[in-house]
Amino acid sequence: MVRSSVATLGRLLDLVTVSLGWGARDIATRRFPWSEAYRQTTFFAGVAALPAALVAIPFGVIISVQVGSLTAQIGASSMAGAAGALGVLRQGAPIATALLMGGAVGSAVAADLGARTVRDEIDALRTMGMDPARRVIAPRLLAVMVVAPLICIEIIFVGVSTGYFVNVAFQGGAAGSYIGSFGEFAGLTDLWAALAKAEIFGIVVVAIACQRGLKAKGGPRGVADAVNAAVVLSVVASFVLNLIATQILSMFVENRIG
Template sequence: MTVDPKAATSAPPQLSSSSIRRLRSYVIETVSSSTRTTGRALKLFAESAAYVVGDIVTGRFHWAECLKQMLFIIRVTALPAILVSIPFGVIVSVQVSSLTQQVGASSMAGAAGGLGVIRQGSPMVSALLLGGAAGSAIAADLGARTIREELDAMRTMGIDPSRNLVAPRLLAMMLIAPMLCVLIIFMGIGVGYVITVSFQDGVPGSYMASFAAFATVTDLVIALVKALIFGLVIVVVACQRGMEASSGPRGVASAVNAAVVIGVIAAFVLNVIITQSVAMFFPARIG
């Protein structure tokens, strides 16, 4: 019995037992590391949230630090939010108006554009700005403090960094994220209205009537809740990465990069989950 050399050479390579063990070990280690990191983040959030509530009730909350962080977040996100909302509103308005004109439903341009901005556009733009501007700055600040051993010095003196550093930033993000979302909604809908009425021969009354017929208070509340959740996730991830930075300036840069990437990806994943849940329990209908 002869063996065809071509068949022998074309057989797929087999993984050795050592390669399978290494692959299995890598997968297990990756999953375990991700689980531990998520657990530390949840623990940091629980501790900081408890400090926020407890210190506000007892009058020991660091309001000066919280106000400082609020002003900082506003300074780094307000102007970019306006600059991003203008082209975003233009793009949504042009695309929606073009589609509604093709199907003969020009009167629905206001509803389609407004709902797109409120339900999806404003929370996601808020998450991108909070993660890219505020989250990166928070991670860099705490990372620099970590490599200078300031956090170790605070713990040595009996001061909990979660109470003095994380809790004020957590509350500041909780207060600013919904307001930033409202600013983006206002700018996006306003720009869409101007573009539709001024450049696409839209009727002002029809635009506002269709928008009012479909948009409800529930849509606004859901958008604000989304922005709040995204802000919480971003600030917790940024604080954790900054407080766990190591290896000098390179470690701080890695922490900042990880904070931005993980925060934004987590916001996108949560947005999909929340959107699907809202679609099931709060379907769109004419108000």
């Protein structure tokens, strides 16, 4: 079991390395399939943009209500903006991005490549001397590298704006206090860290989806199994990576205090 898991992880890392290598080489030699990358970028953005906003709104409301209630009880209502908005910025937005990438983008990629695999289209590419890592996976990795940070920014904006509205309109908070406390505690480091985590999560999601799709077999049932495995594995992997990244940031990045 352990040996099989390590071997699978090795194949995944090899697939990502080879695909990114081909992508960098083709960009340098002007042979990169930009039309395919653009098509995948617009597709990823189309399937994830609206769900991101719909997820960020209730997420911002929940955090604002819970944090606002707690800060009111301890007499620190002026810190509601810092606590709520930082929760969205540091943890909520990257994790929500990972969930959306896994549920919307990852499932679509796994289904697409799985269907191509069971129809022997991937084997046909290999027969013609075309590496699937170069022609199929590299454009998708580039697409998710563009889309994932944008989705994270959208979630941050919608989540913080929703929290601001709830705090000011329903919890009696002061607009200037909410914005001021957030500005005192949040910095560019927090934003860059959130975007970096979203970038990593997006690459992991698409890489796992591509790997599971290329390994699909057994007809429609095999494609369904590949999609299910891709979503579950990508979400679990994103949570584990988020735990590791958060621990590293807490060890090496100093938190701002006022």
